[in-house]
Amino acid sequence: MEISLNEIIDYYAKADVSFVGAFGERVSPQLKVLDRHTNPAGGGLVIPFSGSACFTFDGKPYVIEPGMVVHAGPGMRLSKEVIGDREWEYAVIHYHIPQHERDEYPLFHKDFSLAHGRSAKVPHLVRQILDIQSIPGAAAKFQTKVLFLSLLQEIFTAACGQPGHEDSKLIEEAMGYIRLNYADELTVQKVADEFSTERRQFSYLFKRHTGMSPIHYLIECRISKAKELLGSPGCSVKQVAEWVGYTDSLYFSKAFKKYTGVSPSEYREGFAL
Incomplete structure (x- = not known):
């Protein structure tokens, strides 16, 4: 069931949320992490700085990019994969609510996302939290608490100002669907049908x-995976083409060269140098 922005704001307004800690990380392109779990003791907010990654919480994928925030509940099954050739930089803000409130506020246990429209204040506040949280003393602890609440306020204020929040959610989920099913015989019509949207409207959104x-994004996903596979000497160009969704290896080679400037064989030779 879709979680509305008003429900999310209402949850944070009423629950006794407390900052626990934060960490930042830079991850190399195409790195995969499988079969992990989120923090078992509290909720977390994933906030990207740059790059793109697909996070999957209890089987539900999110393509996370700057301009959005994703919430994960405690103890969720977690997998993540960096998308494309750019480094993925992000932070996670951990928080908790009292044990006696956790049944009253079920959003604490759920995953959801919202877009803040690339508000410049959001990453700035997150970096301040990362810098100040390690400073000892009550003053720094109090300042971190204030920054955490300011971060929530900025995220919600910016999200409320975004047109088409529900549309953003739909497209985010569609991107995740394409990312997970790029090797299938996908068409724009098939993806639009998956999300009960008329094809032209879906393409426009x-x-x-x-x-x-949507087709450009699908091709980017396929080419990105093909690059990864071509780095392994144990598979032929024809096999790579089939594994990323192309039944015609010649068509795959043309598409690969169009998007990368080199043929699959030339790209593979670059790894051997």
Whole structure:
């Protein structure tokens, strides 16, 4: 069931949320982490600085990019994969609510996301939290608490100012669906049907929110995975083509060269140098 922005704000307004800690991380392109779990003791907010990654919480994927925040509940099954050739930099803010409130506020245990529209204040506040939390003393602890509440306020204020919040959610989920099913015989119509949306409307919303067409995004996902596979000497170009969703290896080679500037064989030779 869809969680509305008003429900999310109402949860944070009423629950006794407390900052626990935060960490930042830089991750190399195409890194995969499987079969992990989120913090068992509290909730977490994943806030990206740069790059793109697919996080999956209890089987539900989120393509996370700057301009959005994803919430995960405690003890969720977690997998993550960096998308594309850029380094993925992000932070996680951990918080908790009292034990006696956890049944009253079920959102604490759930995953959800919201877009803040690339508010410059959000990453700035997160970096301040990362810097100050390690400073000893009551003053720094109090300042971190204030910054955490200011961060929540900025996220919600910016999210309320975003047009089409529900549309953003739909496209985010569609991107995750494409990322997980790129090797299938996907079409724009099939993806639009998956999300009960008319094809032209879906294509319009997708381009408005991502700057590219659904087909362009699908090809990018396939080419990104193909690059990874071509780095392994044990599979042929034909096999790589099939594994990323192309039944015609010649068509795959043309698409690969169009998007990378080199053929699959030339790209593979680059690894051997």
